[in-house]
Amino acid sequence: MQKNISKILENETFSKTDIINLLKADENERQLIFKKAHEIKEKHVGLKTYYRGLVEFSNICYKNCFYCGIRAANKNIVRYDIDDKEILEAVEFAYKNKYASVVFQSGERDDDEFIERIENLLKKSKQITNNEIGITISLGEQTYETYKKWFDAGAHRYLLRIETSNKDLFYKIHPKNEKHNFEKRLKALKDIKKAGYQTGTGVMIGLPFQTIENLADDLLFFKENDIDMIGMGPFIEHTETPLYQYRKNLLPLNERFILSLKMIAILRIMMKDINIAAATALQAIDALGREKALKVGANIIMPNITPTQNRTNYQLYENKPCIDEGADDCTSCLEARIVIGGDELGYNEWGDSPHFSNRKKA
Ligand code: 5AD
Ligand code: SF4
Ligand code: FES
Numbered sequence: 001m002q003k004n005i006s007k008i009l010e011n012e013t014f015s016k017t018d019i020i021n022l023l024k025a026d027e028n029e030r031q032l033i034f035k036k037a038h039e040i041k042e043k044h045v046g047l048k049t050y051y052r053g054l055v056e057f058s059n060i061c062y063k064n065c066f067y068c069g070i071r072a073a074n075k076n077i078v079r080y081d082i083d084d085k086e087i088l089e090a091v092e093f094a095y096k097n098k099y100a101s102v103v104f105q106s107g108e109r110d111d112d113e114f115i116e117r118i119e120n121l122l123k124k125s126k127q128i129t130n131n132e133i134g135i136t137i138s139l140g141e142q143t144y145e146t147y148k149k150w151f152d153a154g155a156h157r158y159l160l161r162i163e164t165s166n167k168d169l170f171y172k173i174h175p176k177n178e179k180h181n182f183e184k185r186l187k188a189l190k191d192i193k194k195a196g197y198q199t200g201t202g203v204m205i206g207l208p209f210q211t212i213e214n215l216a217d218d219l220l221f222f223k224e225n226d227i228d229m230i231g232m233g234p235f236i237e238h239t240e241t242p243l244y245q246y247r248k249n250l251l252p253l254n255e256r257f258i259l260s261l262k263m264i265a266i267l268r269i270m271m272k273d274i275n276i277a278a279a280t281a282l283q284a285i286d287a288l289g290r291e292k293a294l295k296v297g298a299n300i301i302m303p304n305i306t307p308t309q310n311r312t313n314y315q316l317y318e319n320k321p322c323i324d325e326g327a328d329d330c331t332s333c334l335e336a337r338i339v340i341g342g343d344e345l346g347y348n349e350w351g352d353s354p355h356f357s358n359r360k361k362a
Helices: 002-010 016-023 027-044 084-096 112-127 144-152 167-173 182-194 212-224 242-249 253-270 281-285 289-295 308-313 327-340 354-361
Strands: 048-051 053-058 101-106 134-138 157-159 198-201 229-234 275-278
Touching (some): 016 212, 016 253, 027 253, 053 084, 084 101, 084 112, 101 112, 101 157, 112 134, 112 144, 182 198, 229 253, 229 281, 253 281, 253 289, 281 289, 289 327
Parallel strands (some): 053 101, 101 134, 134 157, 198 229, 229 275
């Protein structure tokens, strides 16, 4: 079987069957995949990790995704919405600590007040950082006009996870209604690209009802859609959500973790010049989860710089790390971890996806 895996790894492109075999690799075989992914990372994007300071500025959300702890129907959490002033302080913190980029993330809303507020926040973030801070936003499904407006205000990367590329599975993990619609989500991803953003998406790994075939299709979906950045991590059940009832059918946590590392490694081999994030959810399973992801192809880490008093209330899943740490703590903690892991830190560099500039040139 070992031979098979090394044979597959010699292929220029992977078929769906190849990917399935790679995803099924045993403990010895997967080391070959990890090694190859690390080599490709070094050759195509360098042994460098870039920071994106993550501000989870509000957990107010009008959606009801079946997996998520901050879904609208969960009445057991305190909702918060951080003042712009505090958000801008976090931006300053990132800038001063040479993070070069921030990510604004929140629950989903699409009211005019919200749209305008974000536009101002983007402009101000640029203003207070000498126009230098790179801004990624992760604010869900919006109209093309809104995406364009926010792009013009200064955001240049957008994250919108498709969550799964399989339509049937999509409706097992979301209600089926106007706010949760697979085609709409696909269209949003296309609109993001059209508006000019470096486009990021991703999936959860180890969802109830998800098969290895689904995951292979997810990787092919990223490739077909010529995506610039990927963030994907293990699904972690949350008590206050509908999917919690299926917890007995899930893969054990350590297997979800290994499967996530395999997904990252295979993707790095398939899409050599994209940015791949080491998802925080990896660290909810393994204390060194994100560092392990950097070893097998990931090159982006999103340290949480949300003001600490709000962190407990942004629990999309349980056991989320760094709930009690402040931004300073995470910064020094992460730096040590990354350098020990053998990567250099891309301080003061945007670290844009080379795939994006290559795509624009083509
Ligand atoms: N486990 C893992 N990831 C989750 N997300 C939401 N809920 C969970 C969960 N229970 C992820 C989704 C979403 C991102 C912001 O967080 O993929 O897009
Ligand atoms: Fe809202 Fe995002 Fe959670 Fe869905 S995953 S309920 S859109 S915060
Ligand atoms: Fe937050 Fe280590 S990364 S404390």
